[in-house]
Amino acid sequence: MFKSYNIVCMKQDKEVTIYDIADYLNISAATVSRGLKDHPTINKKTKKKILEAAQKLGYRSNAFASNLRTKQSKTIGVIVPRLNSYFMSTVIAGIESIANEEGYQLIISQSQEDEQKEAANAITLFNSRVDGIMVSLAANTKTTDHFKPFLEKNIPIVYFDRVVETPDSLTISIDNYKAAFEVTQHLIDKGCKRILHLGGNVNRNVYADRLAGYKAALKQAGLPTPDNLVFFSNLSEDAGVEAANYINNLKQKPDAVFSANDTCAAYCMIRLKQLGYKIPGNFLFAGFNNDPISKVVEPNLTTIAYPGYPMGQIAATHLINHLKGIADISSTNSVLLRHELIVRASTQK
Amino acid sequence: MFKSYNIVCMKQDKEVTIYDIADYLNISAATVSRGLKDHPTINKKTKKKILEAAQKLGYRSNAFASNLRTKQSKTIGVIVPRLNSYFMSTVIAGIESIANEEGYQLIISQSQEDEQKEAANAITLFNSRVDGIMVSLAANTKTTDHFKPFLEKNIPIVYFDRVVETPDSLTISIDNYKAAFEVTQHLIDKGCKRILHLGGNVNRNVYADRLAGYKAALKQAGLPTPDNLVFFSNLSEDAGVEAANYINNLKQKPDAVFSANDTCAAYCMIRLKQLGYKIPGNFLFAGFNNDPISKVVEPNLTTIAYPGYPMGQIAATHLINHLKGIADISSTNSVLLRHELIVRASTQK
């Protein structure tokens, strides 16, 4: 009878608790709790006994109870505009690698480039009591009011890539201004005089800074920057095609194109080639991101490489160090990662 | 004095609980609890009062306490080989869209194509008491023993894309065999007689089935399948280059290449072009996945499209329906999604 009862017990959902371990070893639950952690005042031998018993009885700690008690979740929330872009998924991979190592869970959600959804996701994360959040902003996000609840509760926020400088939070990005300046300077060095820019939503730092860097380089070189040399879009594949058509219709053609991302650049190039233009013969081309397609499109695309994986790792490391009390986020305002100009055939005449 | 005390209170971490709401309204906490849910036996008016008071007091429900009590986490675990691949991130995006809608959180981890890490992640998810898991297997995973704890506790498992058929769990994939058969048949229809296959790790269904479909099509057409016409690799960019070199060294050249993914196909093509071959002149080419690069590489790559986003949505829907008791996973063995042969320039002589 006993035996079958036991078997039933094993098979059922009876979770083993620290009390079961305590009973089994004839000690108190408090001691078991200590033994399971790295509590300073615990006898090494009893700790060993406890660990063995836990193993033997099939114990697994109950995070809910622990979280309820300690009021922290060991969970980090992540909000990104889209998961299915090469760069973002690389960043997430980097974040995951650190979080996993440090024993933090990741709750990931996408804003679909929409401020409303970003706010909704923020609330959800807030309610699930994440210990901190990492955010890359949606294209149309105007304010960061929806993150205020976090600040009020001292839940740290790290912005990455598409950032906004605020007190109390950290931003991780590259120097988009400088990178764009360098690309543009590279085109100027190649002798270009009319460089067209394919720009993104200037609401976001990444695109505003790239535009500014582009303009600054032109200005420094004494080149004019007429309005019709900047073509704004969402930088999608379709936008690239439209940009090409736009260029085709321009009376005074540019001699180079600098796109704020590689996708738009690639599709613009492809369309221009269809229209009979030669690249780099008629236009030099440069993109941004070092997306996989930049190495496949013909001619290969000159671009700015910046490391998504490390960016994710660094962002996660800062956040977790802050949570662990090792380093304070608010002591640093922003971290700039190194970028690199990758010169390829599209700018080699 | 009072005022400043209150302000301090507001600013501090004093969380509002259902007891606070109860006190505020002079009702019991139990009623508040009911009011916050869709409990059948609650007065509509009191429910409204409760909701308003909750709003006013800044209440947010404590998932830990609730989870502890109800023993379910409203959380789904996801394990994928890599996050930073176009296909996977698209699937994840699909999963997220459904989970978010249904009020489930997602905990995501990557196995880095390693069975050990896959097992470790599984344990972590198990310990964090996810309600269910969704898995796409690592390349070198041999057994699914590390998922047994889930089955023992009746925690549902859905495998997607890189699946393994097991009782008690559901698999979501496409018919890789048929898709590969169709691609190969397409090449045969174009007059190809020696079709080389770039294959992946046959440990995984996706690659084994693609290989089998390829062989079956050849066999049906009465074409030989010598061993040296299959080149196995991890299908990376580098592997594509190696494959090209391999082809270059073959005495009897193939007249077509069918790669189990687009990346490998693209880099193989690029390298072959470097070596002076013409595509599609010397070799017709076909890939698999409809990766963004397939539309950019020249010539554009014939490939198999299959929808990652819907795959994620379907997998998540099945899992959640099972959790909600709407539909039982174990009543279905597998779901096959529709694929599509996309014919592009690389197979147009």
Next chain:
DNA sequence: TTGTAGGCGTTATCAT
């Protein structure tokens, strides 16, 4: 329809 009361599994504060 609402209230009472007990417990979910842990950890922190005492005390021993």
Next chain:
DNA sequence: ATGATAACGCCTACAA
């Protein structure tokens, strides 16, 4: 170094 005990916030029989 260990034990007893009281929370953490919520849910749910059961009683009223």
